[in-house]
Amino acid sequence: MSNDKQALPGHETQSHEMNCINCGRFVGAVSKCPYCGAKVEKRMSLVAVRWAAVLLATIGLFLLYLMAKYREIPVVKLGDVTPTMNFAQIRIEGQAQSDARTFRNGGMGFTVSDGTGVIMVFMSPKQAKDLAASDRVPKAGDKVNFAGGLSVAEDEASVRLISTKDFQITRAPAAAVRLANITDAMVGKSIVIAGKVVDVFPPPANTKRPYALKIQDDSGEQTVNFWQSEYDQIQGKDVLNGAYVRLRVSVDTYQDKIQLKLAAGGDLEILDGPPTEAYSSPGKKAAATYAKKKATAATPARDFSRGRSVQSNSLSVSEVTTALDGKTVRVRGRVDSVKPPQEGTKQPFAVMLKDKDAALRVTYWSAVDEVIPVKPTPGTLFEMEGVVEVYQDTPQLKVKSGYKVKLVDDAPASAPAVDVSRAVPVSSITAANKGETRVVQGTLGVPRALRGGVAYTLTDDSGSIDLVLWESLVPTDVLGALAEGVKVAVSGEVGEYEGQLQLKADRGYSAMVIP
């Protein structure tokens, strides 16, 4: 080191290998001077540490990798989840409480319960696709076992599925049921139905409506609803119309009516001919009885966020009374008004839910509003879950989680907008009335499927006219109620097509079945 350049002022006290031998500047641990590029000789210790670090990094990482790979992810009861478990990878063994629903981005979510708590499970679009492809989309009642990444925030927790590979699912037994035998008691359960597809109504363009598949068996007729994503999964969907099919559907209610929902395209099987299988074999009967008993005997699911019992079925607005103070309930009602907090205040959002004459004030904070996927707007039907509080002898609902505010129906609840007293005889409608609105009443003839709608011949004592109902204008439930031989009152605009007069049903609830 006799050739070493003398250290610069202030650097004299450093060990000689800390200074550059060429320019004398302090260079620390590096082996090449960042100022002049000269090579700096180091004593053996740093070289040893350098290669020890390489060794430690690679061997240690490999060992850690092996450890992680062969480590079992711990099974955690949802009731035991604590905030310190945020970001933990846990295994959940439980039962799906709801059918998985598809989000706008293609992802999927469902709630799962393990008897000690309930949690929302999220899946990425790719995972949702994988599960759909392998017919493992969870439905209410299915047993599931999977690993997920836990996310805990204040009083809310959710899980993000880590991988679809080890997502295990055991389907809940589903009883085969005749269409006429489907009752309210089956709501929330999965059933198997079979019959002939009478018609398939695709959703009108630019609407959020589902597909409606009309199925018929020897006992009656029902409509099954599903979304585009499920339709795309159906094998042989091009020959669906008129085909004999067997479906596994979940029973739900929509506007106080039974609704059948197809959760996955794979649950629809096209048969070679009319179904021959007995509807209720002894085995299936036993399975259904077992499932029913189990459902009755099971303890109510504990809501994760509040730790109180939650009723599985929603209450109407009028059923929420002061006696429920402190209880967590689920309420369904029409939104009458929405009052956001005034700027600069710490007020909550206030939503008025109405059901006939009964009203209920629902409040939640802005942070809750942030995560509500579809915000409440006046006229829409919503289901909200929260804690009942009594203020000035009046019950009100305090919602703690945005995930507990769900849109049930975005169509305003209006009574069928057909004023029967304005009905005119069909024969009185002439070409001179084109473009005018007329109300008629009569009996429907054979339906004719149109692209995006359906046409009937409407006959009264004076004559007949073609009635056209477009799916883009008339709600699915109205269309579903119409059939050959049904007596209806309809409000529509007079038009002409290929020289024939026709009545185009107005937008909304413009057709009404007359008992």
Add this chain to the structure above:
Amino acid sequence: MSVFWIALFATLAGTVIASLLACLPGLHIYNVMGALVLAIIALADTQWAIAPEIYLPMMAAMIVGWSMVNTIPAVLLGTPDESAMFTVLPGQKYLMDGRGFEGTMITAVGGLAGAFFLILVVAPFAPRYLPVSQEVLKGHMHWVLWIIITFMLMSEWPKGGNRGPAGWAKFYDAWKTLLAGLATFFLAGLLGFIILTRSPVSHEVAFQNIMPAFVGLFAIPWCLLNIISAADMPKQTVTKSLAVNGDIILRSVWSGSLGGGLAAYFPIVTGGVGGMLAGHATAQRDERIFIMGQGVSKFIYFVGSFILMFVPGLHLTRGGGAWMAKTLYTPSGISDYYLILGSIAVASAVAYLLMEPLTKLTLKFISRYNYRHVSSVALAIIILMVWGITGWIGVFIMAVGTGIGLLPVLFGSRRLNCLGILLFPIACNMSGFGETITGWLGLT
């Protein structure tokens, strides 16, 4: 006692505690806040339950105090956290010139300027404009992350290979640092995949499962290097003035706020990465601007990311502090926003005032005690803390992280590459192919 006084006392207590702890080399405030969160949860259902009006301002003050005062060990003891890494070379230069006090105080002035910028410029406009920008940008985060990663890796420059005869030796000399940088990034990325997919840390303390790796990657290598290299510190001079003026402060705020802002707003992008991007974007050459800009950047990164959670209409969770606070409290409305802004302003002022005495105290301390011994004590504290929270598994992860963290230090590449631990797996996950990679690795 009214909420005002409760919040004020909590702020003062948080600032003082954090400022004192910030002087300990290698100790990150998020680790301390982790312990605080555990205590708050433990007391939640007892008569000693701590109200949000106490812990929220205290948490804000702790982040402020630490991001301001942690400059002391970063410059004087050479144990910076990742976000302060750029300060180290110029900072160490100041230290070796006997101007450690001045270097520290210039960075603190940067922190104070950052506080003014955050409170007076950003905060009034944030509720109006940030929710809009978030709505626009939220679908684009994944490719922004990939661009940042690409820039980070491609902007590492060869530090040798320009002299001597052609051949493998020259080739190795040129590529040595680049290869070390790439190896660091991908090894750290692999470690990140393991921890984020199948962390061996107990699920009971999963909220701290990344902490041992971070300690290993950033804190331990500096302690070890200080112990091994044993550089002697020249006599330090305490000055009564700083060689800065208004122009330097404004230019520092410009570069620092850009870097800190990027880091605070974009997920996974940390202060160091933000500083690197802003450094390239603003091309400020003055050493003082560089040091002060890092003070601004660090403050805006740590404190700004915490504020985002409270911005009305935004509620973005960024940074470890916000994630921990979120497990305890969901902000609602403008009142919480004012509470946090007020706490930050008060804490910034107090932390700055504490800077000078604490710097002098530290200088006195390290002139009396051997630099190597100080680093040894710091190392022991860090290891004990990791062991205490995450157990032996955490210590093992920390050891692996240390091996990776030593690579850039010993091979002369950027320590920023260690951030591959989060950048790589999360960019893959956000792009939708993270699960494919973990599948290849047999982790899922």
